[in-house]
Amino acid sequence: MPTFFEVVSPGFLSTVQDSGRFGYRSIGMPVTGALDQYSYKVANLLVSNDENAACLEITLLGPTLKVHGSAVIALTGALFQATLNEQPLPQWQAVEVKENDIITISEAKVGARGYLAVAGGFDVPMVMGSRSTYIRGKIGGFQGRPLQSGDKLEIGSPSKEPLQYVGKLIPMEYVPTYVISADNDIITLRVIMGPQDDYFSKKGVQNFLNSTYIITADSDRMGYRLEGERIEHISKNHVQIISDGIPLGAVQIPGDGMPIIMLADGQTSGGYPKVATVCTADLPLLAQGKPGNKVQFVAITREEAVYLLKEQEDKLCKLRLVLSPNASATAKHFRVAVGNRYFDVWVEER
């Protein structure tokens, strides 16, 4: 009998997601995948999964799951009111679950999206190279749709020893700040201007960079729609461009001057000019934004953006070592460049 989770109640929007569906944007297929890739990757790391293993992305209000068989799980991302058999379920660590256990993930207290990983990954069919659900295209994930009550989510066989990290705490520096600083309600997104920032008036660009915007209730996996000071185009002729490809995080501005930040399920091409693009390292932060949260934009250079992404990647590399049974959590990580190759070095005081 395979191990599976029975969906007692599905929550607001729970979908199977992985690192994304790449290679098909040229035919109009969005990338899909976990919106907060950092939390998603840490969840997989905690249960010794391959980094592309399928997780459950949980939105605002989580599901109740009944365990059949036994498994190791980890819940990362937003801070949830979550229990295992009515006892608080610790987050950002591996937890063993057994036959008939009930996992209840209620409301998100801080942030919007959680990632539930299970050792072995959720065993749904691979469609076009990915297990991610593309809701609008009705493909991938669990039968191409969000979870419903009664669904039986099968779990793959863990390739590595899944129990090795159970109960092991990870240092706070690996838990994103959106989870610990609840009082800080302005999300600062760092952006790289362009590719069509010259389609906007000086005042339009000033408004974009100097005022705060509010995340509206229309925001979803396709895009976050914001409201605030109008980002005006130079003229009526600049409201449209000849349709071109849309990168993840693109801030497109339709005729009403209100920004839409394009995310993983968004269309691959479009005809609205894009004033800027959110840097990849800040996309997880945006994914944790709830309707009503405030957002401000800060322009940075591409070099800075790449550096931020490297930092995030380094963190994941280091976490792998911190978690390994013989490593100490106090080791300091250095990345050393020799010629044009990089080496990761951990130094520990004795």
Added chain:
Amino acid sequence: MSKNFCIKPAGDSALLVQLGNEISPELNAKVRALNLALQHSHFIEGIIETVPAYCSLLVCFDPLKVDPLQLEAELEKAIQSATEHIFSQPTVTVIPVCYGGDLGPDLEFVSDYCKLAPEEVIAFHSAPNYLIYMLGFTPGFPYLGGMDPRIATPRLENPRTKIPAGSVGIAGEQTGIYPIESPGGWRIIGRTPVNIYDPFRTPPVLFSAGNYIRFQPITAEQYKTIKEQAKIGAYKVRTYNLEEEKGTL
């Protein structure tokens, strides 16, 4: 290829290669040539995928694998040599369409609006080879060029919430096919029984950018027959080289 291009950053993980700023078959062919050149060079290290559009190519890459400045330089080289790249003859894919009736509820409106008989609308719509400038919007949605302006009709004022997969419509001077069920404001004049897009097929979409589509009118009877065949994967669309057709004329 001329030096009339620019490469703009589109965030930290994409570059927008703009080869011009107009919708023309010639410029679109350049985009296709560059895209093919990049694919034939087995992709430069770090490129994840490309999104060809009317007159630009979005190059998505992993900045942890390739330095963006270095990639820009590589792309410039590729653009300079792209014209020398000989790409395969464009093909024409024949899409059978049953026009009017329940499958094409707006045919009557289009014919009234354009002051043409429904048969004339069908004849004008099924005459040209439509150039597939790009695919986008939803999986397999073709942005087509070459519609007869005599059948141009404005969009619906209130978009429909559900348009069945396979619907063929007109919006202004554009025509297209809805590959999946979606909301939309196009005037629906017919429907094709073939699956334009099937995620379990290789390739998932029946046609690709740079090639052509031709609509072939079929009867409601034929629609049923083809629909049955398509269901079990037994229907094969006709595809031929554009040059072949020219030879027979």
